Amino acid sequence: MAEFFDADRLQRLADLRARGVDPYPARSPEDREPAGALVREAREMEAGSEGREAVVCGRVLGRRGYGKLVFLDLHDQDGRIQACLQKDRLSAPDFALTKLLNLGDLVAVRGSLGRTRVGEPTVFGTEFRILAKALLPPPEKWHGLNDPELRARLRYADLFSSPEVRQRFLKRAAVVRALQEVLEARGFVGVETPVLHPVYGGANARPFRTHHHALDMDLYLRIAPELYLKRLLVGGLERVYEIARVFRNEGISNRHNPEFTMLEFYAAWCDYRHMAELTEELVAAAARAAGLEQEDGRLRARFRGEDYDLSPPYPRRRYRELFEEALGFPPEDRKRVRRALEEHGLPWEGEEPYPYWKAVNALFEEAVEPGLRGPVFVLDYPAAICPLAKPSPEDPAWAERFEFFLGGMELANAFSELNDPELQLRRFEEQVRDRDPETPAEVDHDYVRALAYGMPPAGGCGIGVDRLAMVLLGADSIREVLWFPHLRPEAGLGAGAEPPPGDGGTGASPGGGAAAAGEAAAPDSAADGC
RNA sequence: GGGGGCGUAACUCAAUCGGUAGAGUAGCGGGCUUUUAACCCGUAAGUUGAAGGUUCGAGUCCUUCCGCCCUCACCA
16 A cells, blocks of 8 residues: 555655644635635736635645745636745744645635735635645646546546546536436436346346345346336336436447446326437537537537537438438348348348348448437337337337437437337247347346336437537547546556455455456456445 | 557656667755746656567567557447
């Protein structure tokens, strides 16, 4: 652990304690004010003048010393203000403290608010306190952290050393809040459904598996909250939503993280057309929260070098027509589908509905999706690949489902929810027969039972919140909008070490040298320790 | 998993054809009472991701491994 602490700073810490100064006091000043507000107030004053008393707390990220005078840059969540500490204004012990200061320390300065001769808003200190001593230096002062891995790994340092990063994450939070506000305003009830699922379902994805000791049973981390939310529709809740962390045991890329945030919402007495309208409203509200509204009232996002107009309504295109436009023949044309699959190097799995339409969809993803910059709704998917969606009343070969594309990514997926219990059971059984590692291995009988009690006609939709945030915040990688993206455990930190025999604490692996850098995986055990 | 790129001080980065591993910031010591990336003097700092190989000599070339980034595959 010693390498976490800078030796010089440990010495400072000892010096502070020797002087009777507590480097980690329990209380902060009650009357502190945010730096940003103080700066705005000071700007109203004459340069070279001082006014009322003020207290500011923050992290020291800049220091310019002149012997008997020192300027500090104090940063708090939303701003930065300069503090000026002068020998003849501070008590001798307080001024002596400034000599034991390091960049990164958290401090409080009490003094008069004003402006310096050159007009810089400043708190002219009469009292100075250390609120928390930093034992590691902050990142480089004008480049900050640059290495993307380090930035994610040391997100805390990335955040405090870079106001832009902090602003981006605060905007992400605003986006999530905006989504929530729209739904609450529309009468949706926020709910929390289980994360531990005995049977996984609601999406096609490989799950994370875990084990419950007391019940001696395997459980899965949810890949989607869908089936529980629809049970609530059966329960008589007519509008529900959940901002759900979901887990998928799949690859990591600049738009995939093993755990991500999915907003799902369901409305009784509605269908997928209403979901499309709500999606437009949600995206627009989120865009406004991200500050994308222009002077002309349009919502414009810039993502990966391209501009997107997010002002509703968004175009609606039919899956079947897009397919035919791109490939030149209808998706029911078995011979030509088969030939196109060969041309694209995709496998032909047979004429049974499920494999056939899966292959058609592979073609669609290959030939159509790359061109979908969006925003656009793609409507009406082949029913065979939509086990949770209601067949279209016009043609049961097609399902009432849309996907919403933006920035070249799939951002939302919605159905008129299938509520026919017998049909649902058959669909589940087909899936299980398929033996695809990414489809559920067993039928969720309890869900079928819930449907058997009667679920109202309903529309439902899931939105990938992180991907939406990417587009709205102009982030090229999902890692830039995740507070703590998934990372391989750091060697030597004990995180990837062998799990202890019991379920005891973390085995601090002092290791060093040839340490057993074994892959030993075991991120499982890193889960919540209660 | 395939292809490509990268890995040098705590941070941000240099190092010509294979020829003594450097700078700025941060740190430490000193000076300085109005600065804005303050400045000045001094000082410390490295298993060049790891292991092997070629060579008189390797940060640089070769092999293997580890990690990260991009890309493809994968990912309703």
